[in-house]
Amino acid sequence: MKFGIDIGLPQYPAGLNDRDAGLVLPLYKAMTSLAQKASAGTGQLQLSESEMALSDQFDQLLTHRFNHLKVQAGETIGYGQAVNLYLSGGIVMARKANATDTTKPCHGLCDNPTGLSAGQWGEIIFMSGRSQGIAGTVFGSRYFLSTTAGGVQLSPPSTAGNLVQIVGVGLGSAGFYLQIVPGGA
Numbered sequence: 001m002k003f004g005i006d007i008g009l010p011q012y013p014a015g016l017n018d019r020d021a022g023l024v025l026p027l028y029k030a031m032t033s034l035a036q037k038a039s040a041g042t043g044q045l046q047l048s049e050s051e052m053a054l055s056d057q058f059d060q061l062l063t064h065r066f067n068h069l070k071v072q073a074g075e076t077i078g079y080g081q082a083v084n085l086y087l088s089g090g091i092v093m094a095r096k097a098n099a100t101d102t103t104k105p106c107h108g109l110c111d112n113p114t115g116l117s118a119g120q121w122g123e124i125i126f127m128s129g130r131s132q133g134i135a136g137t138v139f140g141s142r143y144f145l146s147t148t149a150g151g152v153q154l155s156p157p158s159t160a161g162n163l164v165q166i167v168g169v170g171l172g173s174a175g176f177y178l179q180i181v182p183g184g185a
Helices: 018-042 049-054 057-063
Strands: 068-073 082-088 091-096 108-110 121-126 128-131 142-145 166-170 176-179
Touching: 108 176, 121 128
Parallel strands: 068 091
Antiparallel strands: 068 121, 082 091, 082 108, 108 121, 128 176, 142 166, 166 176
């Protein structure tokens, strides 16, 4: 695990006598602990893929980066694409949401600027939040889950049997605000 917030102190001085070390060491330990907690609380930490697989994925959602969830991609997912979450072997996985498949409603958006390859770990915006991954939307307009896998569209799908789900509001050049209405419109 790599913490993004530095303690702000110079490197621990080598060669201190016991008295001086007794004065300095508690300061370094306290500052390190504070920096680590601040990093975790603000989402400024990086986990390796093996650490992500072992972590409680929903714990991350509660402690930092409100509405961001770390998931593993079950297929290649592009930045800003609508995702469906499912469990596989006890791990929350993501795949493209699709209005033509009622088992794949939208739960979030891919929030990795480079997208996610199948098997790769990354972040999604879960249920609500702003994304710049969807560009060129009509400001203030309501968007629905698309019949194109991972997409959103201005009008609800019209073919019988398709899932009609409101997924958010267009922000024009500022992106998209995900605001999922569970269970459809």
